[in-house]
Amino acid sequence: MAHLTAAANEKVFRELFATIRDNFSLDKSDSGTFGPFTAAYHVKLHLEGGSVDLRGDNTIKVDELDIKWDVLDLTLGFDIPEICVGGFCIIPTPFGCALEFPEWCVFDDNPDISVTLPLGGITSELTVVASLLTKYFVHPERTPAMDAWDAQDTLASADAQTPFIKSVANRWQVFLDPQTLDLDPIDIADTVGDLLENLVGAAIDNLLWFLPGFVKDLIKDILGSVIDLVRAILDIPDDIQEWISDLLNVSFGLLDFIATVIADYFAAKFPILEIEDPYPMLGKAPNPNAPAPELVPVKIPIVDLKVFNNDVEMIIEGSVG
Amino acid sequence: MQPTIRRDLFTQEVFDSGSLGPLVSVIHRFDCAGTYSGKVLRHGAPAGSFAFIVDPQSETGQLSIDLSEAADGRHSGCCDGDDPSHWVVSPSGYVLFYASRGRGYATLVAEGDQRKPVFDSPMLRAGDLFALSLIEPTTYHATDRIGGGKAGIAVKRDPKRTRNLRNLEPVYVEVGQGTMQPHEIDPASAQGIVFRINTESRIVVQKTGKTPDDASRVLHRSFRADASAQNKI
Numbered sequence: 001m002a003h004l005t006a007a008a009n010e011k012v013f014r015e016l017f018a019t020i021r022d023n024f025s026l027d028k029s030d031s032g033t034f035g036p037f038t039a040a041y042h043v044k045l046h047l048e049g050g051s052v053d054l055r056g057d058n059t060i061k062v063d064e065l066d067i068k069w070d071v072l073d074l075t076l077g078f079d080i081p082e083i084c085v086g087g088f089c090i091i092p093t094p095f096g097c098a099l100e101f102p103e104w105c106v107f108d109d110n111p112d113i114s115v116t117l118p119l120g121g122i123t124s125e126l127t128v129v130a131s132l133l134t135k136y137f138v139h140p141e142r143t144p145a146m147d148a149w150d151a152q153d154t155l156a157s158a159d160a161q162t163p164f165i166k167s168v169a170n171r172w173q174v175f176l177d178p179q180t181l182d183l184d185p186i187d188i189a190d191t192v193g194d195l196l197e198n199l200v201g202a203a204i205d206n207l208l209w210f211l212p213g214f215v216k217d218l219i220k221d222i223l224g225s226v227i228d229l230v231r232a233i234l235d236i237p238d239d240i241q242e243w244i245s246d247l248l249n250v251s252f253g254l255l256d257f258i259a260t261v262i263a264d265y266f267a268a269k270f271p272i273l274e275i276e277d278p279y280p281m282l283g284k285a286p287n288p289n290a291p292a293p294e295l296v297p298v299k300i301p302i303v304d305l306k307v308f309n310n311d312v313e314m315i316i317e318g319s320v321g
Numbered sequence: 322m323q324p325t326i327r328r329d330l331f332t333q334e335v336f337d338s339g340s341l342g343p344l345v346s347v348i349h350r351f352d353c354a355g356t357y358s359g360k361v362l363r364h365g366a367p368a369g370s371f372a373f374i375v376d377p378q379s380e381t382g383q384l385s386i387d388l389s390e391a392a393d394g395r396h397s398g399c400c401d402g403d404d405p406s407h408w409v410v411s412p413s414g415y416v417l418f419y420a421s422r423g424r425g426y427a428t429l430v431a432e433g434d435q436r437k438p439v440f441d442s443p444m445l446r447a448g449d450l451f452a453l454s455l456i457e458p459t460t461y462h463a464t465d466r467i468g469g470g471k472a473g474i475a476v477k478r479d480p481k482r483t484r485n486l487r488n489l490e491p492v493y494v495e496v497g498q499g500t501m502q503p504h505e506i507d508p509a510s511a512q513g514i515v516f517r518i519n520t521e522s523r524i525v526v527q528k529t530g531k532t533p534d535d536a537s538r539v540l541h542r543s544f545r546a547d548a549s550a551q552n553k554i
Contacts, residue, residue, distance in 0.1 A: 088454070214458055
């Protein structure tokens, strides 16, 4: 039978969950080459909302947890095709061209352009079903010479501080261990096609800024409509919105990456609760025999800490070791 | 990356069949079999040489010779190790002379050891062609400095035609003694223009510098005046 039992009702549990949710943030960049173009993304996101439900089967469901994409910049880089004049047929015949005029190309190299689509400001929904998990954490900055009282009094370095206990004391940690995690695909705004067209148009203008007007006109006339050009270069099907979603979700695997990071964060990075071990049952106290030194905390070691939940509360049980 | 642009393509104001530069070429048919040697002249001075073979067995219908490369020594002809298949043409084919870089090129081509050229690019003859492409939408005058014919050219921006440049048929002008027909043409920007030579000619196309709309009015006036003058004669 457990020597110690503690419980947190659903309201308290929600507050504990809110702490780990609000401490989550992600800043990630990556790039890749996809045949005729390169792409890179930069994302910054945080979590908001979510309804927490303690369930009778010893699981916790977090519904409608919002992933807020504060930054979702997608950069596409590609060469615009050779722009050449000439190449026409001087003497056409029924069997083909008998004599062809040479081509002169406007640029010595294929100019490359790069556009960044600011796709941030969107929200994706996440649903997590998790169970509770305990782990024992031995603080790496605690030296063998330290006893439990020294460890309690020694502040860990800023990088090595855990969320609830700032000292180098060992502790039990309770994590949310996701069993299933469903993340909606990144839902790109349907205006992205117009955005891409405008940005590429502006990039071409920027590329050609130093040219006389009639040369710009000629190049644009040869290139045709910007959106047709982009579709041809990037091999985009009809639905640009879907193409960009696939690029992020599938080609970059951004969706899986974020799901993994969030699962890892809940399960191993940020505990929902920490209990110092040995646990300080009584804190420091003045010595009644003053001026003798103050009384040290009374600490009891905890073993076999278990955590579980039912549909109304989270329960922690442990034994004094 | 800011690309390097071929400014020479857009700054040229004179297009001369006797002084080849960007966007112009002259074409001649060498209908006698044999080995031909050519001299490259730049601004009238010798700048290089080349050679090619006209072979009845060849099925090559077009030999394009870049005079600027021949002048640089990059293409020196059929017999110095270059792939000979590039330098053989059928007697029913055409040899096209052009300069991919620079201006002021001309060529003299003679058969075998003969000194008299069979082709002298500054003096085109019947059967030759002068082809060019004008990019700037403005007006130009075409003049045959030997035969005396004249024509007006009003290049207009036409995105629809320019979008499909490679498949766009060129505008043809027949050059006769003292005449060019039609004497007014309005190609799209970068559309091909081909002068078919029927007499000894040196075609010079010069930008007049008017905007297309203004130039179009000027052209009509000047050529109406020319026509009435000719009628009087």
